[in-house]
Every structure is written in structure tokens, then in C-alpha cells.
Amino acid sequence: MGLMTAWMLRRQGWQVTVYDQAEAFAGSSWAGGGIISPVPPWSYPLPVRQLVAASLRQYPELVAELHGSSGIDPELIRAGLLYLGPFDDAGEDWRSRNAAQLQVGRLNDWLPGAADLPAWQFTNVAQVRNPRLGQALLQAAIRQGVVVHQHSPVRRIHLQAGQVTGLELRSGELQPCRHTVLAAGAWSDIILRNSGLAGLGIKPLRGQMLLWQAPPGCLTHMVTGHGKYLIPRRDGHILGGSTVEDVGFDNATTAAALDEIQHACRQMFPLLKELTLVRQWSGLRPAIAGDIPVIGPMPDTQGLWLNTGHYRNGLGMAPASCELLVSLMTGTKCPLRHEPYAMPEAQPQARPAA
Numbered sequence: 205m206g207l208m209t210a211w212m213l214r215r216q217g218w219q220v221t222v223y224d225q226a227e228a229f230a231g232s233s234w235a236g237g238g239i240i241s242p243v244p245p246w247s248y249p250l251p252v253r254q255l256v257a258a259s260l261r262q263y264p265e266l267v268a269e270l271h272g273s274s275g276i277d278p279e280l281i282r283a284g285l286l287y288l289g290p291f292d293d294a295g296e297d298w299r300s301r302n303a304a305q306l307q308v309g310r311l312n313d314w315l316p317g318a319a320d321l322p323a324w325q326f327t328n329v330a331q332v333r334n335p336r337l338g339q340a341l342l343q344a345a346i347r348q349g350v351v352v353h354q355h356s357p358v359r360r361i362h363l364q365a366g367q368v369t370g371l372e373l374r375s376g377e378l379q380p381c382r383h384t385v386l387a388a389g390a391w392s393d394i395i396l397r398n399s400g401l402a403g404l405g406i407k408p409l410r411g412q413m414l415l416w417q418a419p420p421g422c423l424t425h426m427v428t429g430h431g432k433y434l435i436p437r438r439d440g441h442i443l444g445g446s447t448v449e450d451v452g453f454d455n456a457t458t459a460a461a462l463d464e465i466q467h468a469c470r471q472m473f474p475l476l477k478e479l480t481l482v483r484q485w486s487g488l489r490p491a492i493a494g495d496i497p498v499i500g501p502m503p504d505t506q507g508l509w510l511n512t513g514h515y516r517n518g519l520g521m522a523p524a525s526c527e528l529l530v531s532l533m534t535g536t537k538c539p540l541r542h543e544p545y546a547m548p549e550a551q552p553q554a555r556p557a558a
């Protein structure tokens with residue numbers, strides 16, 4: 205969120221500096237799978253689905269522009285997603301209202317070598333190779349004049365009479381500024397509280413992922429069932445995910461998660477047993493009650509803007525989230541309404557902890 209917002213603001217002529225406590229794009233955005241869809245869509249609120257739908261429309265042009273500017277291809281692929289359940293009442297209701305986007309069949313009809321299971325195919329679902337999206341975005345932003353300070357943690361935001369005056373880095377250095385965009389993902393509440401402000405109820409929920417090496421074309425679709433999923437990359441690599449763990453800011457990987465993900469993924473796609481597992485990693489999702497991100501101004505402050513709390517769909521929501529925030533900051537038009545994403549002004553603590 206931070207890098208993409210910076211890139212878009214710079215294109216509007218703003219002077220922008222990004223501070224990241226680690227490498228830019230090494231947080232949850234690097235760790236994620238890159239599916240551009242809530243999974244399953246009916247389990248997420250309308251404001252989330254609207255941001256994803258708007259982002260899906262923007263992604264082809266955005267990816268082409270980033271590729272052209274950086275030389276790095278973020279590999280946007282619209283391969284479709286095969287869904288293996290649960291097929292509950294909410295899903296059946298959604299299917300009856302979205303028949304054009306969905307086909308009903310058997311998994312091994314679409315995916316030779318897979319288990320013989322009932323499946324729905326979401327034909328419109330795309331994915332992006334998020335580590336490459338991050339690299340492309342970083343290069344494009346720097347090329348455009350965004351200043352990026354990596355390994356520069358921010359301690360707090362300085363405010364005087366309700367107006368942002370600067371950022372205090374953990375090194376003690378003070379950087380004056382008139383506007384600050386808080387896009388610190390799972391860490392956002394720490395910075396708000398250090399700054400004497402109310403938190404948003406954001407907390408980290410760890411997700412672990414696995415990576416297998418496979419020949420290109422081995423897996424042709426994304427596959428998901430009962431909370432686990434497989435994602436193919438263009439070079440053949442297959443990602444398997446994920447866990448949802450409430451373990452604070454512990455970014456470790458565990459043998460238990462490896463077993464859990466591997467077992468579930470092999471049931472969906474038995475060919476995995478023959479592939480080499482090459483990597484396991486984890487990331488911290490910025491979870492928020494109600495799953496709707498907070499995008500817009502911080503109430504009762506001047507110059508503090510929020511773009512955070514994207515939980516499980518930050519890659520899917522990024523382009524539209526950043527466009528919405530930039531339109532609010534610059535006073536330009538945006539087709540999306542901002543109200544669903546506003547922090548409630550009268551009750552800043554109205555969103556209970558996730």
C-alpha cells in the first residue's frame with residue numbers, strides 16, 4: 205500500500221519519501237499468494253468485493269506500465285480458480301446470482317492428475333506474482349522520483365495542534381512533512397499508539413506458505429478448497445497456502461504448518477507428492493474487525509492519512525485502495541465512494557479488535 209500510494213502520488217506531482225523498517229515490499233505483500241479475488245467471494249463484505257473488482261479492472265494497465273518502466277514483469281495471469289467447497293447456502297445463493305462467472309463440473313475434468321471432486325470454476329479470477337510486482341513498483345517509483353529509505357523504522361508521527369509536522373525515526377532523526385500516509389500493515393496500530401492516537405484494532409494474523417518446483421504448465425489453474433489453495437506461477441513453481449495463526453508478531457515457520465498445508469494440498473492435487481518442496485515462509489496479515497480496510501483521513505488530525513487493514517486481500521485491493529486514497533488527498537475524482545472505508549469519526553474505537 206505504501207509503495208503504490210507513493211508511486212501514484214508522485215505521478216500527481218507530489219514530493220514523496222517512503223520509510224520502511226525493512227526492505228520495501230518485504231512485508232505481507234511479498235509473502236502473499238497474489239490471488240486477485242476474495243476466496244470465496246461471498247464470505248467477504250461488499251466494500252471488499254468492490255475494491256477487488258475495481259482493482260481487477262485496473263491491473264492490466266497498471267502491470268503493463270510497471271513492466272514498461274521497470275523491465276520487470278509482474279506476471280498478471282487470468283487463469284481462473286477452481287473452488288472445491290464448502291458448498292454452503294451462501295455459496296449456492298451467490299452462484300445463482302453470478303452464473304455468468306461460474307461453471308460447475310469436476311476437478312479432474314479441468315485439471316488432469318487432480319482428485320475426482322465436485323468443483324466450481326470462477327472463470328474471471330486472476331493472479332499477480334507479488335514479489336515481482338513489488339520489485340517493479342520499487343524500481344518504477346524510484347525512477348519517477350520517489351525517495352525510498354529502507355531499513356529506516358519510524359517511531360512515531362509528530363503532531364502539533366492536530367496537524368502533522370513530521371516523522372520521528374527510530375534513529376532519533378526528525379523528518380519534517382505536512383502529510384503522512386500510514387500504510388504499515390500489521391504494524392499500523394503500533395505507530396498510531398506511539399503517536400498518542402487511537403489504534404484501529406489492527407492485529408497481525410500469521411500466514412505460512414509452501415513452494416514446490418514443477419515444470420511449466422504442471423498446474424494450469426489456481427485451486428482452493430476448505431481454506432487451503434494452490435497457485436501456479438508462469439515458470440512452473442506452485443505455491444501452497446496457507447495458515448491463519450494468532451501468534452502476535454512472530455514471523456517464524458513451523459513443521460506443523462508444513463504438514464497441514466502439504467496434506468491438504470496433496471488431497472487436491474496428488475501430483476504434488478512427486479514434486480520437490482523448495483521453500484516455506486510466513487507473513488503477517490493486517491487483520492481488522494469486519495475485514496474492511498481503513499482508507500482516508502484520520503479524524504481530528506490534519507495531514508494524517510490511512511491506507512491499512514487489508515487483511516487477506518491486500519494484493520487484490522491495492523490499485524483501487526491507493527487510487528481512492530490519492531483522490532482524497534489530491535481532491536481529484538474517484539469512481540469509488542470513500543464512506544465505507546472511513547474510520548468512524550465520532551467513535552474512533554468503534555471497530556473492536558479483530
Ligand SMILES: Cc1cc2nc3c(=O)[nH]c(=O)nc-3n(C[C@H](O)[C@H](O)[C@H](O)COP(=O)(O)OP(=O)(O)OC[C@H]3O[C@@H](n4cnc5c(N)ncnc54)[C@H](O)[C@@H]3O)c2cc1C
Pocket residue numbers: 205206223224225226227228229230231232233234235236237238239240241356357358359387388389390391392395410411412413445446447486487488489490511512513514515516517518519520521
Ligand atoms: C500467507 C499470505 C497469503 C496471502 N495471500 C494473498 C492473496 O492471495 N491475495 C491477496 O490479495 N492478499 C493476500 N495476502 C494478504 C496481503 O498480503 C496483505 O493484505 C497486503 O500485503 C497488505 O499490504 P500492506 O502494504 O498493508 O502491508 P505490508 O505488505 O505488510 O507492508 C507494511 C510495511 O510496513 C513496514 N513497517 C512496519 N512498521 C514500520 C515502521 N515502524 N516504520 C517503517 N516501516 C514499517 C513493513 O516493513 C512493511 O514493509 C496474503 C498474506 C499472507 C501473509
